[in-house]
Amino acid sequence: MTRPALTPDDLRPRLADVLPGVRRDLEDLVRIESVSADPARVAEVQRSAEATAALFRAEGMDVRITSAEGGAPAVIAHRPGPEGAPTVLLYAHHDVQPEGDHALWDSPPWEPTERGERLYARGAADDKAGIVAHLGALRMLGDDLAVGVTVFVEGEEEVGSETLPALLAQEREALAADVIVIADSGNWDIGVPALTTSLRGLVRADVEVRTLTHAVHSGMWGGLVPDALITLSRLIATLHDDAGDVAVAGLHAGPAADVDYPEARLRAESGAAPGTQWIGTGSVVERLWTKPALSITGLDAPQVEGASNTLVPHARAKVSMRIAPGDTTENAVACLRRHLEAHVPWGAELTFTVTDGGEPTQIDATGPAYDAARSAFRDAWDGTAPVDMGVGGSIPFIAEFLEAFPQASVLVTGVEDPDTRAHGANEGLHLAEFERVLLAEALLLTRLGA
Template identity: 65%
Template sequence: MPQVRADLYALTRIPSVSLDAFDPAHVEASAEATAALLRAEGLEVEIVREGGRPAVIGRRPGPPGSRTVMLYAHHDVQPPGDEALWDSPPFEPTERAGRLYGRGAADDKAGVMAHVAALRAHGDALPVGVTVFVEGEEEVGSDSLPTILERHGEKLRADAIVLADSGNWDVGEPALTTTLRGNVRAVITASTLDHGVHSGMFGGVVPDALMVLVRLLAALHDDEGNLAVPGLREGVAADLDYDEARLRRESGLLDGVEPVGSGSLLTRMWTKPSLTTIGIDAPSVATSSNTLLPTAAAKVSMRIAPDEDDLAAFERLREHVLAHVPWGARVEVELDERGAGFAADAEGPVYDEARAAFHDAWGVAPVDIGVGGSIPFVAAFAERFPDAAILVTGVEDPDTRAHGANESLHLAEFERVCLAEALLLARLGALPA
């Protein structure tokens, strides 16, 4: 573990933000560093670029007749955001109270290093064939993934796929992620005028675009805060112990602010549709003037049930918005991005061995969880490799704060993740052919 941690710190120091506004040389450097780590473990490695950021594919055969396992992670990271909100520099890994702080320390460079650690644990006696696939643009939507799967899919084909980009139920309580919500992102644009006009002269008669947009956004939820778009699927989450006190602690919900929606808390977060307005194009408070706006737009992110069709969900959203247009305003609803959800049939020998490996590493049985966020590449792998058992695992815990300031990795949990993956490879190697 000391060398695994040292290599993780070195990876975390590379600011491999994959957004176009950031220097792509850092993502290239991260790909090269990942490739070097895999080559050192005896893998035959190539860096592939299919129109986007570089991905790394490493392969090493197992004993004759053994199973093949594909290990997935990603080496790109989110932007650090406002560095003033960090307690230590985001790209200088820093240990405090048993946690490692840094952008990408958990999401997902710890996933990369968990795979490397499992390979190191077995040395020259690898019990299964292994393919390691480390993507370079997961944080910007994996646009190249369909092409990679089309052109390099046979290199990635495996009996089991371990996708290390999720988390555990709590510190000391491992989990397998068996459901993920899908995502539909759309832009709603409202127009009422061909130019801005004085609000004192025409206000009270002429509707402005922001007034229309606010009405449309309000129509997306009922009085309880449930998504009001009709016809969307809903599921029921696993019955795990999760109360409002834990919700408040983990989310930072302010005192006096009530949760929205109906149904169990986990159902609301994991299997029911929800919608968030994530951006609005309108004048800022600091630069505003007394003007009726001719046009205003909002970007909304709608999470959908794991088994919902993403294109059908967008059409229902679009129809609902257009059905609530007030005062004859001109409104357009455009699809910005979409991704399917995922629901695993988490039964069979591979899942049995995974649960046993988790139990051996943590000393307690894992639970099956859902995740309210979306990881569209999981559905892409499930579609491309329908016969493979897909295990969604990860290193995060409820205090990881992935994508936010002070992202961190619980180091004791990370060690258990590494151990569990090494044990999983051993158990899969021991399964009868």
């Protein structure tokens, strides 16, 4: 027999009771330097997993730390629900990005510091707040939890979740669920919740051109022999048309939700210089969410300081391409390779090497679980309905979950907002929004149980 769902008025006093402890737990987790990309901090990643496991063990859950071969430690915690109740998988990750230059932070990156409406530290939002959001919701519900819950906290999301497919296969039975809540995205704005329903995929490749077997004098041979930098520059210039749209033929593009993105907000959040003009055509959100994008994120060439007066024999660029929902990395790689081979100038030798990638995601956000989520968000945000939001960035592991558990409803939520600055200096969690996230998740769980 199902239990009646708890109301927002039932849960708000419970939120006030658990919030101080949840905040302490978040700050303790943030102080652990669990940078999965840093081999020198492997022990910190392990310590982070153990601290996470201890938090859920203290809630009476059956907890273990596991990993796939060669992977970072992940935490799986389980609490069975009443007979016949659905099972909900709650995902987050405990590893974080490197903190970068400490001088760019206004407070120490590993010491959580409250300033204004935010708590600043590396991982304060991405994604240790996701961990404690799950923890806080479970504490709020206590014995009134009417669903089975499995908590899955991964330890290598920030380095591409390389062993996640193997881990999902290894732990398929333990992680099977009717609903999967992935707390690793964000909301549309302060005071406006969102469900993420699409994400672009990623292809990264190294593109190298060679025009000479060795450097030669620019005066003796310039004007006849092309140098590699000019050659690479001309090749890069073919990747966009005059409007700034990606000119690689065969890539998918699609429509986006009818969401207004005001110019002032766009400039503030993007950090665009005052005179910078936008590139591409279509609506703002189409260009950010459902059309391909292509950037050069690195360049190997001689430095200006101390450069010799010779023709550069070879040059290399890192190409980062975001691919639209509905496309595949296989198609995108083939299209990009074809374009480069067709446009490399002056017979230069081309080397094209794919370095990594991840599939795009399109979620059919319909059905009872999504109805429950939307009503929970609306009540937690005092009547503001959630936006169905796309994300221009990539979270490839979501496609892994969709493939591993095709019958499950996957809800992509999160604690971030447009000024969270995840991955950058002064990453910060908006504390009032975090309270709404806690309330929304508790409401979601109680409504799924009802």
